[in-house]
Amino acid sequence: MIDPIVNIDLLQEFEIDASDIQISTENAGHSLGYKLGQTPEPVREIIENVHSNFSTHLKAKTGFRIFNYSDVEFGKDYFKIFDTIFNTGRIIAKQLRTSETAVIFTATIGPGIEKKSKQYMSNGDMLEGYLWDAFGSDAVEKVCDILEEKLIQVLASQNLNITNRYSPGYCGWNVTEQQKLFSFLPKDFCGIQLSESSLMTPIKSVSGLIGVGRNVERTEYQCSICDIEMCIRRKTE
């Protein structure tokens, strides 16, 4: 028996307080490739500078839509919401196969960090620009983590779990399928616009899908399911 909460079509949008987006300077160095505690001085100094200033440039939002379980179907290399088929490919479909319904989500940190990064880069300060950009990437992933926690709270009392999040553009899921995802969300949801070529504005935004069900789970690392051998995240894990 599927819980009643999945038997509704639920849409929610949240503003995320910048203080809730915590990024440690050590982890920032680590995600750039350095071993913990071994980030060189000039890089560490800039990371600390970005760290103390970046929250004032954040305008984070996230939101999701949970679908009625009867409107979602999962297949070997696809999932379907109403009549729209999403061709995720087998890698992602396999991770979703025990899901009973799905959540489409978006998350963004707004345009501030991107603007700051571009300012530095156009002045020739590539390292500062790169580190602002890297912090922005970490920050938007943190917003996604917060979204997952919100979803867990919403679904926990019903004994429903969530899968990891999956986004078009990764693991063989074509980036153009974002058009389909966005077609299920209100215009400018979370302040994000999608171009015809499937690029999101603000750039530091994420969209994707999460599976929901009684017998699904999140896993700590996902590199084993992905075939991108040269990914920097794979190297640093």
Next chain:
Amino acid sequence: MIELLTQIADCVERGKVDLNSKYPPDLAGKEGAYELTKKALDTGLKANDILNDGLMTGMNRVGVKFRDGKIFIPDVLIAAKAMKTSMELLKPYFISGEVKHKGSIILGTVAGDLHDIGKNLVSMVVQGGGWNVIDLGVDVSAEKFLNAANEGEANVIGLSALLTSTMQNMKGIVEKVKNEQPMIKFIVGGAPVTSKYAAEIGADAYFAEPQGALEYLNSECV
């Protein structure tokens, strides 16, 4: 004289931009790539020697270390800043023709993809290797690559993509440009790209890191 060039190479390798640079700490208060390049020019060293035996030597070491996983992207960016500062001093010599680039390469991130760090790293390393870069930016269509190729300045194009999906756009770009410019070479790179994929789409070479691209340019495209 040779000592000066060695010092320039060391400054580039270690990212010592100028006198005011605090890093690396053991070089604090000492002259950096900028002052040493200026001094080299003032003492009559040829701009070409400064480029080849100073800047390129330093940047080559950086490219090798990055390839070997001994340093990371920020380290390359620090070194590139030192190199760029010195390159500014050599600009007039490029304009006068006293110093010549080895050749020109068109670089761009393919249509649908906004990720530019990989492309920029290649740009910095190949510039440090004496190549002129025509950077078309990100989200670049086949049409734009073709137009740049038709300008005739470059005989090689470098394509970058970070996503498995946008990587697919490389094929159309290679086809469109090679259809009109069959002699132009394509090198490709980016996280999901492989040498097998490069061969499938008709690209001439794939590189996982910029140093490999530079070595290919030096051996196949000069």
